[in-house]
Amino acid sequence: xxxxxxxxxxxxxxxxxxxxxxxxxxxxxxxxxxxxxxxxxxxxxxxxxxxxxxxxxxxxxxxxxxxxxxxxxxxxxxxxxxxxxxxxxxxxxxxxxxxxxxxxxxxxxxxxxxxxxxxxxx
Numbered sequence: 860x861x862x863x864x865x866x867x868x869x870x871x872x873x874x875x876x877x878x879x880x881x882x883x884x885x886x887x888x889x890x891x892x893x894x895x896x897x898x899x900x901x902x903x904x905x906x907x908x909x910x911x912x913x914x915x916x917x918x919x920x921x922x923x924x925x926x927x928x929x930x931x932x933x934x935x936x937x938x939x940x941x942x943x944x945x946x947x948x949x950x951x952x953x954x955x956x957x958x959x960x961x962x963x964x965x966x967x968x969x970x971x972x973x974x975x976x977x978x979x980x981x
Contacts, residue, residue, distance in 0.1 A: 861886045861896075866925035874906055874943070875913040875924055878978060881947055882922065885977040895977055896920050900933035900970040904978075907939045907963075915974065922977075934966030934974075949980050 863882045865871055871879060885891045898917040905912040905928060912928040928935075936953075938946065942961040945951045953975045956962035964971055 861892050861920065861922060864921065864923045866923060869926055871924065872911050872913065872926050874904065874911050875926055877947065878904065878913060878915070879924055881980055882924075882977045884980070886922075891976050895922065895973050898970065898973055900967060900974075901929055902934045902936070902966075902970060902974055903928040903932040904943075905935070905937040906943060907937050909940070915978075917970075917974070932966065934964065934968075934970045936962060936964045936971065938962040947979055953979065 863879045863886070865879065895917055897919055899919055900917045902915045903912055904915065914925050914927065914929045914932065916923040938956065938961055942956060946953055946956050946962065951961070953962060953971070957964055
């Protein structure tokens with residue numbers, strides 16, 4: 860079973876803690892892990908109003924999480940707190956959130972689709 864590793868010496872912010880818990884739960888499902896197992900990407904997720912951000916790092920089977928945004932991620936997502944909560948709880952799909960303007964995304968769309976399998980409770 861895969862586990863999301865926190866960057867050494869860091870204590871995650873609230874957004875990171877929430878995402879790690881969701882991802883650890885989802886990664887217990889072998890099908891969900893398989894969807895990101897070979898992914899090599901970095902994805903920044905930012906809460907729009909406070910600017911709190913986390914970076915997810917995928918390196919062919921290993922998944923890491925750290926506070927703050929890195930420069931030049933593979934993909935980037937930003938939404939308000941309420942919308943992030945709706946998306947991560949599965950109340951609204953990430954695609955529907957993008958289409959309705961509740962989620963801003965840029966970068967590699969394939970990476971975003973793949974990580975949605977493990978960042979959303981289903």
